[in-house]
Amino acid sequence: MAEQQNGCSPSDCAGCAHADSCGSKPQDMKEPANPFSHINKVIAVVSGKGGVGKSMVTASLARMMRQQGFSVGILDADITGPSIPKMYGLHEKAKGSEQGIFPCEAKDGTRIMSVNLLLENESDPVIWRGPVIAGVVTQFWTDVMWGELDYLFVDMPPGTGDVPLTVFQSLPVDGIVIVTSPQDLVQMIVEKAYHMAEKMNIPVLGIVENYSYLVCPDCGKKISVFGESHIEEVAAGLGIPVLGKMPVDAGLAELVEEERFYEADNRYLEDAVNKI
Numbered sequence: 001m002a003e004q005q006n007g008c009s010p011s012d013c014a015g016c017a018h019a020d021s022c023g024s025k026p027q028d029m030k031e032p033a034n035p036f037s038h039i040n041k042v043i044a045v046v047s048g049k050g051g052v053g054k055s056m057v058t059a060s061l062a063r064m065m066r067q068q069g070f071s072v073g074i075l076d077a078d079i080t081g082p083s084i085p086k087m088y089g090l091h092e093k094a095k096g097s098e099q100g101i102f103p104c105e106a107k108d109g110t111r112i113m114s115v116n117l118l119l120e121n122e123s124d125p126v127i128w129r130g131p132v133i134a135g136v137v138t139q140f141w142t143d144v145m146w147g148e149l150d151y152l153f154v155d156m157p158p159g160t161g162d163v164p165l166t167v168f169q170s171l172p173v174d175g176i177v178i179v180t181s182p183q184d185l186v187q188m189i190v191e192k193a194y195h196m197a198e199k200m201n202i203p204v205l206g207i208v209e210n211y212s213y214l215v216c217p218d219c220g221k222k223i224s225v226f227g228e229s230h231i232e233e234v235a236a237g238l239g240i241p242v243l244g245k246m247p248v249d250a251g252l253a254e255l256v257e258e259e260r261f262y263e264a265d266n267r268y269l270e271d272a273v274n275k276i
């Protein structure tokens with residue numbers, strides 16, 4: 001917690017004539033991007049808990065922006081459970097030069113960096129302690145030559161541990177998207193993610209609900225497989241928009257299994273395009 005002086009707090013610094021010399025000013029721990037990276041917007045995709053389809057949502061948002069003609073990258077910060085390269089059929093090793101590491105390029109032009117593109121065998125487990133993992137994620141920012149990007153999506157590990165903290169402190173994150181699924185604990189889980197972003201002064205762009213429903217292939221009826229959704233109330237309570245609701249979609253799952261996500265055409269998140 002930053003020390004308070006003169007009875008003021010870090011949030012009072014903006015516009016204060018004494019901000020530069022005052023101990024209340026929050027320390028800027030942002031790391032410089034690689035000199036060969038020019039990134040317009042960094043968006044972190046987070047979830048309060050695992051298994052809600054965060055990577056699916058990250059890649060879907062990236063695909064949608066790609067379809068709109070934007071240049072897009074995905075930084076896979078889920079170091080112990082990386083799934084992005086496989087979704088896009090990438091199994092090569094990333095190459096480097098004196099200036100840094102090149103991201104790998106998927107068939108739709110999405111630039112991707114993940115620990116799996118650096119490991120000798122992609123099935124090798126990553127058994128590193130939190131600070132080492134957080135250091136690798138920072139290097140994906142400082143050492144990777146992303147080039148010109150309109151959007152860099154960061155697929156975060158679940159929860160509020162070391163890596164999310166490092167990403168929020170070290171990368172200039174413009175906003176976060178919270179992914180959740182319909183369940184009783186949703187309010188508490190979303191609020192945890194929301195308050196973490198708030199404490200780090202990062203705007204929450206909205207919530208995506210995954211596994212929202214299933215459409216019966218015979219009668220077309222929507223079935224709430226994981227219970228009724230309360231996402232609208234939770235979002236309204238926090239004053240943030242619902243960016244979209246994704247059903248369990250066998251077509252999307254198939255594209256993941258067949259490692260052809262670069263062909264995905266996910267219309268469920270269409271509303272998100274103008275909000276992120």
Ligand SMILES: Nc1ncnc2c1ncn2[C@@H]1O[C@H](COP(=O)(O)OP(=O)(O)OP(=O)(O)O)[C@@H](O)[C@H]1O
Pocket residue numbers: 047049050051052053054055056057078081083157158210211246247248249250252253256257
């Ligand atoms: N809406 C969906 N419809 C069909 N399959 C889905 C959907 N969302 C996710 N999946 C599938 O569920 C599996 C898990 O998804 P994903 O890897 O995105 O989860 P995750 O939240 O990133 O996992 P974790 O955070 O626990 O590492 C994947 O095989 C993915 O293809």
